Amino acid sequence: MNHKEEHFxxxxxxxxxxxxxxxxxxxxxxxxxxxxxAVDSNMVIVAxxxxxxxxxxxxxxxxxxxxxxxxxxxxxNELKREYKEVDELPDKEKQEIKDIxxxxxxxxxxxxxxxxxxxxxxxxxxQFMMKFELELSEPNINRARKSAMNIGISYIVGGLIxxxxxxxxxxxxxxxxxxxxxxxxxxxxxxxFKSKVTGQNKIKGAFKTxxxxxxxxxxxxxxxxxx
Amino acid sequence: MNHKEEHFxxxxxxxxxxxxxxxxxxxxxxxxxxxxxAVDSNMVIVAxxxxxxxxxxxxxxxxxxxxxxxxxxxxxNELKREYKEVDELPDKEKQEIKDIxxxxxxxxxxxxxxxxxxxxxxxxxxQFMMKFELELSEPNINRARKSAMNIGISYIVGGLIxxxxxxxxxxxxxxxxxxxxxxxxxxxxxxxFKSKVTGQNKIKGAFKTxxxxxxxxxxxxxxxxxx
Numbered sequence: 496m497n498h499k500e501e502h503f504x505x506x507x508x509x510x511x512x513x514x515x516x517x518x519x520x521x522x523x524x525x526x527x528x529x530x531x532x533a534v535d536s537n538m539v540i541v542a543x544x545x546x547x548x549x550x551x552x553x554x555x556x557x558x559x560x561x562x563x564x565x566x567x568x569x570x571x572n573e574l575k576r577e578y579k580e581v582d583e584l585p586d587k588e589k590q591e592i593k594d595i596x597x598x599x600x601x602x603x604x605x606x607x608x609x610x611x612x613x614x615x616x617x618x619x620x621x622q623f624m625m626k627f628e629l630e631l632s633e634p635n636i637n638r639a640r641k642s643a644m645n646i647g648i649s650y651i652v653g654g655l656i657x658x659x660x661x662x663x664x665x666x667x668x669x670x671x672x673x674x675x676x677x678x679x680x681x682x683x684x685x686x687x688f689k690s691k692v693t694g695q696n697k698i699k700g701a702f703k704t705x706x707x708x709x710x711x712x713x714x715x716x717x718x719x720x721x722x
Numbered sequence: 723m724n725h726k727e728e729h730f731x732x733x734x735x736x737x738x739x740x741x742x743x744x745x746x747x748x749x750x751x752x753x754x755x756x757x758x759x760a761v762d763s764n765m766v767i768v769a770x771x772x773x774x775x776x777x778x779x780x781x782x783x784x785x786x787x788x789x790x791x792x793x794x795x796x797x798x799n800e801l802k803r804e805y806k807e808v809d810e811l812p813d814k815e816k817q818e819i820k821d822i823x824x825x826x827x828x829x830x831x832x833x834x835x836x837x838x839x840x841x842x843x844x845x846x847x848x849q850f851m852m853k854f855e856l857e858l859s860e861p862n863i864n865r866a867r868k869s870a871m872n873i874g875i876s877y878i879v880g881g882l883i884x885x886x887x888x889x890x891x892x893x894x895x896x897x898x899x900x901x902x903x904x905x906x907x908x909x910x911x912x913x914x915f916k917s918k919v920t921g922q923n924k925i926k927g928a929f930k931t932x933x934x935x936x937x938x939x940x941x942x943x944x945x946x947x948x949x
Contacts, residue, residue: 521777521785522749522777522781524777525773525777528773529769529772529774529777530766530769533765533769538949539760539761539766541949542756542757542760543770546753546757546760546942546946547749547756549752550748550756550938550941553937554745557937558748565922565927568922569921569922599840599843599846599849599850600840600842600843600846601839601840602839608832608835609823609828612827612832613828615827619827627854630857630859632857693792693796694799695792695795700792703788707781707788710784711776711777711781711784712777715773715774715776715777716773718773719773722768722769
């Protein structure tokens, strides 16, 4: 019954894995499919895909971490601004809360009582404004760091699956065929469990995830064939 | 003064461009740097990078769109659940609202008055729970579609910048050198304007964006050199 709690606890790591692995399975798979049409050495395909996995995991992991830092700075800027407004324009800030409550048909009398109780404690007042007016929660920086790691690692793990067949075969075409088969299975399985975790239709989710991967791979494949 | 409005209006497209272009500048740049160390034909580098740009833009664009759809399904599932709970366990739902208000030192009397006013209109009550208990807003599906397009196109535009030098030079090393120079300038400029738009320190933001791109490129470069 506690769906708020269910929704947040432990699911953050899963959400990171989903983000990293979705892209990790898709982009290196498609890149390998594309490059397999442009070269005749598996070594070059493996070098390209490894380079992409390294770059992609850094871009997603570190990029995500820095985006988290920026979000945190944004939160504290808004917090400072909210404290300033509560000090300088208390009536305007009170009116903003009353406007929010009015949207839910709360009577003017109750609006006034609530706002006056809230205004007794400036910290609580600002917290209320941050959450209910600006809809901002304090970003957790440790979470951002862990999240960056989880996403980066999931990207690498995802990327290794389409890569492996090119390591263990001798020609780009063999690598391509096994990579397609292996990655279709991986995308389908991943899409299935992803949907299970997020409470969506599992089969539909599995097909959707597979479709994105296949579309990306076939687009890359046919475009690289033009070279 | 209306920072809520400032925060949301028009900034969504910019946010999409930032997401797409950050990765578009970084990953194709790093991939090209890596592949330039493993092959001796610019044609192969261009084929690989074009394949990656196609795959990356589809993965980010379409993947993002489908994630938006899933989020929307999640919203409506929770909405249904909230209606059900309001019907079947009204006292529990009322208590949840009272608990939220209690966190802000709202007196029990005011909690009761507000909850009883809210409970008069079931739709408003459920809306209130969605926003203030679950912190969910109804995702806009048109927004998700536009967002997917914006992100995909920004990724392509970003990716063309590191790619162009390999088209207009004759050897991988020449392409690599010009690509590094051009992309450093692009990353710095992009980081600068990104920070300007989000109200962060512009020079710091420019260096951060550049650092992620360079780190990804050098990691890809040195790993590809091993092949």
